Amino acid sequence: MLAPLGGVAIRWMFGGLGIFRDGLMFGLVARGALYLKAAPEETDAFAAEGGAPFSYATQGGRTTTIASYWQAPDRLSDEPEEFLAWARRACAAAEAADRAKPAGRRRAGAPTA
Structure with a gap:
């Protein structure tokens, strides 16, 4: 369901899974639940x-x-288009949070504008 986003990677972390897009974490799976x-x-x-x-x-x-x-x-597990919309908003939130960080703490290669 995340394939249309492109650049998504999943890594083990925090006893669960971190969900990343282009190096920014926008979701996690812990205790059987998805968090965005x-x-x-x-x-x-x-x-x-x-x-x-x-x-x-x-x-x-x-x-x-x-x-x-x-x-x-x-309900998002049964609504792929709606799931994708929520995932895109989560990616945008991760990007905004990264831009708000001081320059030295931003993800390498992150856009500044």
């Missing part, structure tokens, strides 16, 4: 679909990520 990168203005859409931000267990309980990865709606 969400721009701050899009988190309400994830919450409205029953999604929650990615969190993980720590010695003191649970920690929610600051990176804004939200659980994707389950």
Whole structure:
């Protein structure tokens, strides 16, 4: 379902899978759930679909990520076109987050404009 995006790679990480496009992580699979990168203005859409931000267990309980990865709606597995639209928005959120970083912390070769 991600093939139309082009440049997608999947890597083992965080006890799950990181989903990357052109070197930027835009999704992850953990504990059997798909999480997508969400721009701050899009988190309400994830919450409205029953999604929650990615969190993980720590010695003191649970920690929610600051990176804004939200659980994707389950219905997307049956709606390929809608899945692709959400994945494209996640890629755009990852690109925007990368552009917002100081120049020395950006992904190598990332566009600056």
